[in-house]
Amino acid sequence: MKYFAKIEYVGTEFSGFQIQPDRRTVQGELLSALEQAFGAPCRIMGCSRTDRGVHAKEFCLTIDTDGASIPPKKLPVAVARYLPPDLSLYYASACREDFHARHDVVSKEYVYRIWNAPVIAPFEYHRAWIIYPTISDEAIARMQAAAPHFVGKKDFASCMAQGSEVTSTVRTVQSLTVERNGREILVRIRADGFLYNMVRIIVGTLIEVAFGRMDADEIPDILEAKSRSLAGMTAPPDGLYLNRVDYEKDPDPSIN
Amino acid sequence: MKYFAKIEYVGTEFSGFQIQPDRRTVQGELLSALEQAFGAPCRIMGCSRTDRGVHAKEFCLTIDTDGASIPPKKLPVAVARYLPPDLSLYYASACREDFHARHDVVSKEYVYRIWNAPVIAPFEYHRAWIIYPTISDEAIARMQAAAPHFVGKKDFASCMAQGSEVTSTVRTVQSLTVERNGREILVRIRADGFLYNMVRIIVGTLIEVAFGRMDADEIPDILEAKSRSLAGMTAPPDGLYLNRVDYEKDPDPSIN
Numbered sequence: 485m486k487y488f489a490k491i492e493y494v495g496t497e498f499s500g501f502q503i504q505p506d507r508r509t510v511q512g513e514l515l516s517a518l519e520q521a522f523g524a525p526c527r528i529m530g531c532s533r534t535d536r537g538v539h540a541k542e543f544c545l546t547i548d549t550d551g552a553s554i555p556p557k558k559l560p561v562a563v564a565r566y567l568p569p570d571l572s573l574y575y576a577s578a579c580r581e582d583f584h585a586r587h588d589v590v591s592k593e594y595v596y597r598i599w600n601a602p603v604i605a606p607f608e609y610h611r612a613w614i615i616y617p618t619i620s621d622e623a624i625a626r627m628q629a630a631a632p633h634f635v636g637k638k639d640f641a642s643c644m645a646q647g648s649e650v651t652s653t654v655r656t657v658q659s660l661t662v663e664r665n666g667r668e669i670l671v672r673i674r675a676d677g678f679l680y681n682m683v684r685i686i687v688g689t690l691i692e693v694a695f696g697r698m699d700a701d702e703i704p705d706i707l708e709a710k711s712r713s714l715a716g717m718t719a720p721p722d723g724l725y726l727n728r729v730d731y732e733k734d735p736d737p738s739i740n
Numbered sequence: 741m742k743y744f745a746k747i748e749y750v751g752t753e754f755s756g757f758q759i760q761p762d763r764r765t766v767q768g769e770l771l772s773a774l775e776q777a778f779g780a781p782c783r784i785m786g787c788s789r790t791d792r793g794v795h796a797k798e799f800c801l802t803i804d805t806d807g808a809s810i811p812p813k814k815l816p817v818a819v820a821r822y823l824p825p826d827l828s829l830y831y832a833s834a835c836r837e838d839f840h841a842r843h844d845v846v847s848k849e850y851v852y853r854i855w856n857a858p859v860i861a862p863f864e865y866h867r868a869w870i871i872y873p874t875i876s877d878e879a880i881a882r883m884q885a886a887a888p889h890f891v892g893k894k895d896f897a898s899c900m901a902q903g904s905e906v907t908s909t910v911r912t913v914q915s916l917t918v919e920r921n922g923r924e925i926l927v928r929i930r931a932d933g934f935l936y937n938m939v940r941i942i943v944g945t946l947i948e949v950a951f952g953r954m955d956a957d958e959i960p961d962i963l964e965a966k967s968r969s970l971a972g973m974t975a976p977p978d979g980l981y982l983n984r985v986d987y988e989k990d991p992d993p994s995i996n
Contacts, residue, residue, distance in 0.1 A: 494862045539863075564859045572860035603820045604828035606750045607795075607867075 487547040487556055488579035488735035494570040495539040495721065496610040502533050510534075510543075510571060517566035517573075521559075524551020529585045531729050532592065532678075537610070537721030541595075544729045546585045547576075577736040588735075591658060591674050593728040596687045596719065598669040605667075612668070613723035615691070619669060623694035627662040627671075630693045630700035633707075634660050634673075634686055641710035643686055644679035645718070653679060653710070662690065672727075681718055689716030743803040743812055744835035744991035750826040751795040751977065752866040758789050766790075766799075766827060773822035773829075777815075780807020785841045787985050788848065788934075793866070793977030797851075800985045802841045803832075833992040844991075847914060847930050849984040852943045852975065854925040861923075868924070869979035871947070875925060879950035883918040883927075886949045886956035889963070890916050890929075890942055897966035899942055900935035901974070909935060909966070918946065928983075937974055945972030 491514065499507040503515065511528055518526040531544040554562050559576035567573065599605050599612035600619045608614055634643075634657050641653040657675045664670075671687050689706070692698040698706075698716060706714045747770065755763035759771065767784055774782040787800040810818050815832035823829065855861050855868035856875045864870055890899075890913050897909040914930045927943050945962070948954040954972060962970045 492862055494865070560859045567860055569860060569865040570862045572862050574859050603816045603830050604823055604825060606748055606826045606828050607797075609750070609825040 485549060485553045486579040486581060486583075487549075487559060488577050488583065488585075489545055489547055489559065489573055490575040491543050491545065491571065491573045492541050493539065493543070493572070494610075495534060495537050495724075497570055498536065500534055500536045500538070501530055501540075501543070510540075513568055513571055514545075514573070517563050518547060518549070519551075520566040521554065521563045522549050522551035524549055526551070531585045531589055532726070534724075534726055535681075535721050538724045538726070539611075540726040542728050543726055544585055544589075544731075546579050546583065546735070578738065579735045580737040583731075583735040588731050588733075589677070589729060590732050591676055591730045592678065592726065593672065593674040593730075594678070594683045595725045595727045596671040596673070596683060597723045597725065598671070598687075598691075599723075600667050600669060610722045613687075613720050617695070619664075619694055621664075623696075624662060624664050624669065626696075626700060627669075627690045627694050630690055630703055631660045631662055633700065633703035638707055639710055640679050640682055640707065642706050642712055642715045643682045643689070644712060645681035645685070646712050648680040650679060655679065655682070660686070674728075683724060684719040684721070685712075685715050685717075687719040687723070691719065692716035741805060741809045742835040742837055742839075743805075743815060744833050744839065744841075745801055745803055745815065745829055746831040747799050747801065747827065747829045748797050749795065749799070749828070750866075751790065751793050751980075753826055754792065756790055756792045756794070757786055757796075757799070766796075769824055769827055770829070773819050774803060774805070775807075776822040777810065777819045778805050778807035780805055782807070787841045787845055788982070790980075790982055791937075791977050794980045794982070795867075796982040798984050799982055800841055800845075800987075802835050802839065802991070834994065835991045836993040839987075839991040844987050844989075845933070845985060846988050847932055847986045848934065848982065849928065849930040849986075850934070850939045851981045851983045852927040852929070852939060853979045853981065854927070854943075854947075855979075856923050856925060866978045869943075869976050873951070875920075875950055877920075879952075880918060880920050880925065882952075882956060883925075883946045883950050886946055886959055887916045887918055889956065889959035894963055895966060896935050896938055896963065898962050898968055898971045899938045899945070900968065901937035901941070902968050904936040906935060911935065911938070916942070930984075939980060940975040940977070941968075941971050941973075943975040943979070947975065948972035 501510045503511040526549040556576045597612040599608040637656040757766045759767040782805040812832045853868040855864040893912040912932045
């Protein structure tokens with residue numbers, strides 16, 4: 485049987501999503517829990533990879549198993565007893581056979597949390613990028629002025645970690661917003677796909693603009709140059725959350 | 741010189757506030773950081789003790805040191821480099837010599853966070869009491885009906901962990917409220933002082949009332965009996981936050 489499922493996890497103690505030998509990964513922990521719940525081998529296909537330390541509030545995947553079937557609505561509770569406390573499977577449905585968790589993604593939304601603290605922020609450790617120098621309202625306005633330069637169908641080669649191999653570096657960013665709520669600054673970005681480290685490099689570039697080390701007007705040239713070295717630093721993984729994944733059609737065959 | 745200071749900490753990795761040999765405690769980590777910052781011995785007096793796993797958003801204390809003085813306003817940044825990431829000293833001022841961080845407390849407020857989740861709640865692990873059975877609106881109403889029975893000057897012997905030694909078990913609870921925000925249920929309690937485990941036993945009792953295992957109307961008899969065995973379970977430390985400490989006069993001699 486094939487299932488569609490949604491999971492959330494705190495990324496801090498995982499070496500990313502993708503299964504690797506001798507590393508604690510989300511896929512590895514989930515696979516082990518599913519195989520215990522089903523008492524049979526399972527296969528998992530995720531909507532994307534997330535890096536070491538990156539969090540997910542909504543990560544979508546499919547599960548294939550030849551094992552004794554568990555009704556989809558009961559899967560979250562059935563698997564919960566085998567999962568560690570930093571990983572939850574909170575939704576499951578039946579899934580059409582021709583649905584692909586990665587290829588069928590229409591858009592994904594990431595949220596990047598920045599915490600502007602005067603000293604150590606204990607409750608935000610590993611949950612945000614903690615930045616100590618004051619980010620003024622003017623700095624926020626500069627980030628907001630820079631954001632639209634990243635929106636649209638563009639070549640994002642300048643915002644991709646070096647050494648990545650992809651057939652195309654063109655992606656369509658549908659929206660990019662910056663908002664402040666007290667000490668928290670939220671960067672929200674939605675696109676049809678993301679290159680390796682793309683969100684973290686865009687956020688790092690926005691912070692360079694905030695502190696006046698880059699100018700918003702330089703961004704079109706930076707993208708045009710297709711050179712990683714011109715964009716800003718790579719923001720740390722701690723603030724990055726996969727927040728939402730959209731598909732054209734619901735994977736559940738009973739829903740149209 | 742004597743300082744007044746406020747700290748916050750995530751309690752999960754600490755064996756409580758009070759210094760103990762061979763244990764990681766808040767007081768131990770703070771003392772070590774202060775002595776490195778001052779380059780001289782320091783003495784710390786806290787506003788209370790908190791247990792293993794209990795958090796603080798505002799914990800007040802005084803620091804005495806014979807060492808080279810650091811201007812109070814500069815103390816948070818001076819000590820930050822020696823503190824671990826789960827402990828922050830975020831405010832400091834000068835302090836009058838006759839001020840006592842514990843004896844001079846007029847009231848303290850604790851917040852207890854309950855998270856009502858259908859399955860594992862990764863982002864709330866160790867940050868709340870995660871309760872899986874549904875807490876209905878009717879259950880919340882029962883908790884709210886029970887709360888006023890704990891308010892006033894009363895003998896709280898029934899809400900004190902066994903084995904505690906105190907001269908009096910009478911305390912004045914100034915307010916106790918229960919509110920729900922989505923999956924989060926907040927219990928907020930303010931009193932002139934608290935017995936050992938008092939907040940956690942009151943919250944445990946409110947949860948017994950929520951699930952219909954105790955009745956709100958029984959609470960006056962439970963308190964009257966002065967017997968720990970009649971009150972509800974002790975809620976886990978993970979949801980408990982010291983939230984606010986009030987003094988009659990500001991400890992800073994320049995403020996009246």
